[in-house]
Amino acid sequence: MVRDPLLRLEAVSKVFDGGTIGLDNVDLDIGHGEFVSLLGPSGCGKTTSLRLMAGFEQPTSGRVLLDGQDITALRPYDRPLNTVFQDYALFPHMDVSENVGFGLTLRKISGAEISRKVKEALDLVGLGDKIHARVSMLSGGQRQRVALARALVCSPRVLLLDEPLSALDANLREQMQIELKRLQARLGTTFVMVTHDQTEALSISDRIVVMNRGRIEQIASPAELYDAPATRFVAHFIGTMNLIEGKALETTGEFHRVAAGPMTLEVPADGAAPAPGAPVLVCIRPEELSVLASPSDDAVAAQIMSTVFYGPMLRLFVEIGGGQKLMIDTPRRTAAGTFEAGALVHVRPNRGSGRILSGS
Numbered sequence: 001m002v003r004d005p006l007l008r009l010e011a012v013s014k015v016f017d018g019g020t021i022g023l024d025n026v027d028l029d030i031g032h033g034e035f036v037s038l039l040g041p042s043g044c045g046k047t048t049s050l051r052l053m054a055g056f057e058q059p060t061s062g063r064v065l066l067d068g069q070d071i072t073a074l075r076p077y078d079r080p081l082n083t084v085f086q087d088y089a090l091f092p093h094m095d096v097s098e099n100v101g102f103g104l105t106l107r108k109i110s111g112a113e114i115s116r117k118v119k120e121a122l123d124l125v126g127l128g129d130k131i132h133a134r135v136s137m138l139s140g141g142q143r144q145r146v147a148l149a150r151a152l153v154c155s156p157r158v159l160l161l162d163e164p165l166s167a168l169d170a171n172l173r174e175q176m177q178i179e180l181k182r183l184q185a186r187l188g189t190t191f192v193m194v195t196h197d198q199t200e201a202l203s204i205s206d207r208i209v210v211m212n213r214g215r216i217e218q219i220a221s222p223a224e225l226y227d228a229p230a231t232r233f234v235a236h237f238i239g240t241m242n243l244i245e246g247k248a249l250e251t252t253g254e255f256h257r258v259a260a261g262p263m264t265l266e267v268p269a270d271g272a273a274p275a276p277g278a279p280v281l282v283c284i285r286p287e288e289l290s291v292l293a294s295p296s297d298d299a300v301a302a303q304i305m306s307t308v309f310y311g312p313m314l315r316l317f318v319e320i321g322g323g324q325k326l327m328i329d330t331p332r333r334t335a336a337g338t339f340e341a342g343a344l345v346h347v348r349p350n351r352g353s354g355r356i357l358s359g360s
C-alpha cells in the first residue's frame, strides 16, 4: 500500500450508457513521484481509468482524490494534471512553439514567460532546434516529443499518458521508453501510463497495475509481478509461463514441495501452506527449468517435441511423464549438447523457483 498517496481512485465504478461496465469498484493509490503503468488487454478499462483521473469522464460511483482532496467534480482544466493522448492531438496549423505554449496562453501568462517555458520544455525533450517547425514536417518520434513537451510545460502534478509510444516503430519505441523513464526520474513528476505492451510496462515502471474486465488483478513491482503472479490471468498475461496441475506434498522451512506430474517443485513458501494432498495450480517460467545431459535424482526425463530459435536463446517444447507439456528456455549450446526434436533430455526445475497460484 502507498502511504500518503498523491492520486487515489476510491471505489470507482463507471457504467456507460447502454450498460457497459468500464470500471468495476476500483481502488488504486499512486504515490508521489511514481511511474505507474496500467496494463491489460483491449477493453479492460485502462483508458477509462485515465479519463476518470483527468476528469474527461465522471465516475458512476466512487471518488477521485488528489493529495487527499476530492477532485471528482473538478473539470479537466481545473485539475493539475495533463494528458498525452495516443494520437498526440497536436494542432496541425500551428508550429511547434504554438502547440507547446497553447495551454499557457489560456492561463494568461506573459508572452516572455510563455517563450521561456516553451523553450525549456522543448529542450527537455531534445527538440530545442525545432521550435518554429511546422508539425506536419515532423517525424512520428518528434511529434511524440512535442506532445510530451506540451503536457509538461504546465508543470502538472501528474502526467497521464495513453499508449504514448504505440505509433512508433520498434526501435524508436525502445529508445523513447528509455528517454521517458529518464525524463520522469529527472523531473520527479508522477507518471501514469497506459499500455498493452507488457515488455514496455516491465522495463519502464516502478509499479504495474494489471487490469482485466474493469477490475484490478494485481498491483506490484515488475519483478514481483514476474516472479509471483497472483492469479492465473496475470501468469498468462505477463511473459511466458508453464502452468501445471499439481498436488501439495508438504511445507518444510522456506519451501512448499509440490508434485507436478513426475517432477517435484520446491517453490518459495510465501503464502499459506496448502494441506498435503490438496490439488494446486503451480506456475514456473521456461528459464527456471534446466536441461541436463545425464539423469539426476532431481531431474525427470523429457522428450523434445520441437524447438524455436529466439536469437539469444532457444525455446524447447518438451513432454515429460503423464503427458505434461513444458516450455524450456535454454542457451543454444550447453553441456547437454545441442537440441533437436526427438532427442531425450533431463529436466530439472531450479530450486526456489515457481509459485503456487492462489487466486482464480
Ligand SMILES: Nc1ncnc2c1ncn2[C@@H]1O[C@H](COP(=O)(O)OP(=O)(O)OP(=O)(O)O)[C@@H](O)[C@H]1O
Pocket: 016, 017, 018, 020, 021, 022, 040, 041, 042, 043, 044, 045, 046, 047, 048, 049, 196
Ligand atoms: N464512451 C463509451 N461508451 C460506451 N462504452 C465505452 C465507452 N468508452 C469505453 N467503453 C467501454 O468500456 C470498456 C473499457 O474501455 P477502455 O477504453 O477503458 O479500454 P482500454 O483498456 O483502454 O482498451 P484498449 O487497449 O483497446 O484501448 C470497453 O468495453 C469499452 O467498449
Ligand SMILES: [Mg+2]
Pocket: 046, 047, 048, 194
Ligand atoms: Mg485504451
